[in-house]
Amino acid sequence: MRVGFVRRLRGGNVHIGLHPADANALPPMQPGQFVEVAVDKAKVLLNRPFSIFNSSPECLELLVKPLGRASAAIADYEEGDTLRVIAPLGRGFSLPEAPARVLLVGGGVGVAPMYYLARALNERGIRPVLVYGERTAPDPALKELLSRHAELHICTDDGSEGFHGFVIDHPAVTQGEYDYAKICGPEKMMKFMHNYIATNKNWDTEFSLENKMACGLGACLCCVENTTTGNRCVCTDGPVFNLTELPW
Amino acid sequence: MVDLSTRIGDLAIKNPVLTASGTFGFGLEYADFVNLSNLGGFIVKGTTLEPREGNPYPRMAETPSGMLNAVGLQNKGVDHFINHTYPQLEGIGTEVIVNVSGKSVDDYVAVAEKLAALPEIHAIELNISCPNVKQGGMAFGTTCEGASAVVSAVRKAWPRHLMVKLSPNVTSITDIAKAAEGAGADSLSLINTLLGMAIDIERRRPMLSTVTGGLSGPAVKPVAVRMVWQVAKAVNIPVVGLGGIVSAEDAIEFIMAGAVAVQIGTANFIDPSATQKIIDGMEQWCERHGVRSIAELRGCINA
Ligand SMILES: Cc1cc2nc3c(=O)[nH]c(=O)nc-3n(C[C@H](O)[C@H](O)[C@H](O)COP(=O)(O)OP(=O)(O)OC[C@H]3O[C@@H](n4cnc5c(N)ncnc54)[C@H](O)[C@@H]3O)c2cc1C
């Protein structure tokens, strides 16, 4: 695919837009699905999985946090460069019917799938609540985007913006009433949320997992998560799993 | 027109490119990316008598020019393969080879006996070399006695082509190769993964749940080429080469070392259409170099 734009956001995340290399439209993609990217500039061997931040027939957008070699090298791409992408992969979030009350929780770059998910929910007449936790105040442009389709609440670890503390303690979580919750973020945060919701709430809850992958196609069995029905591939059976499937 | 067809003993294949067990699922996972019938064949995931859950996550770590895995033979068992997978593979238009693993000689024999009932499975590949299971597997592949015991027992139970996959984690691979040949193997494939390890220094913990795992990818290629060359000279049965092949040039290197065919493993993860590109690339290489048949290149280095 051809790089259309690269926006280097405050805090280090990169928002990148990719256009199809030929005249063909991109295939339809579901919120919560992911893509595999060959980050040639990083000189790594394997492709890397990234959530779909947004997609249309002309453009696929990703939000990437620089964690290691490949994710950091995304910032080195320029408009006009090409990137090899396999998309879309995996099974996304289930989409409830209106008038459901939906809570979205994104921890760090776990917020990546939430924009496209909120957009899809809006199209079904649902305006979700989005609680977004970061170490420090996120980029204003990202905040503006996220608040288009959701009621946005920010939590920061350092108190530089919004609620000072973890997403799990935010009043929108502890005092909110919901029918559904969709959560993506660091493993520790997701496990906290799992225990909290399982004991205190009866929300129908889904988690999007970020296990390390090699093939992304269900062939290598490297990415498995231990579920109530045994080891299952995050790349093909997930990345989205229901709370009841995860024995956390 | 270049003739890419080759024979692994009595097994005639349309080109020398097979896929390596554990890296290509059951083939169907790759159907969107390659026309499976264009392959010389594919070798399905390691199959055991009973279903196996494999090792805990994390099972994979990328290392310089390679990867470590510790999948641990997760599979649904031979009965599931026979009843659910095999029917989907019938008539697929290429050789489907089943990779067989076990904890004991009896396990290997029982799996081979069951597979013998499937008419379209013309060959099995005996994995006596997996580094990721606690008992069995590699234990058979690291001594001549072990290799000989399991190969001769399966030989009696399996009527068709018997390929034996060797472990590189041994002092003298030619001794094991000769033992497998002597026990009735029709062909040998090598190499399986090299035992390796990586540490996350920030967390001060091993990268894999099992601490050690199997190294594959371009990092292992020179070791694999050396072993294929040594084994091809030491035995009189055909040798299938693998380990780190990502390009047509890599594949040709293995053929020149003495292999009749190659297997593509980790490269499938880098590019799911790698096998087709390697087949096309081998044909183009031969055309450019005036080679009419791939067989002309086999063992041609005269070393
Ligand atoms: C389904 C899925 C969706 C994802 N979506 C996004 C996304 O939208 N945006 C984004 O920035 N990242 C996302 N990730 C995580 C992303 O794939 C990893 O950050 C990336 O692969 C790291 O590669 P690297 O070469 O930069 O890091 P490496 O050099 O391989 O590792 C550097 C550090 O990152 C850690 N790391 C590596 N892989 C992961 C992982 N999968 N999860 C957590 N930590 C990891 C390593 O343990 C190490 O500490 C997603 C992962 C999955 C499985």
Ligand SMILES: Cc1cc2nc3c(=O)[nH]c(=O)nc-3n(C[C@H](O)[C@H](O)[C@H](O)COP(=O)(O)O)c2cc1C
């Ligand atoms: C994720 C993974 C799973 C594997 N599973 C098996 C297996 O079930 N049986 C087997 O004989 N070899 C297995 N292997 C080894 C490969 O078939 C091959 O021997 C090895 O990876 C070297 O080739 P490569 O460098 O081209 O990948 C596995 C390798 C990987 C990377």
Ligand code: FES
């Ligand atoms: S990454 Fe290979 S099976 Fe999921």
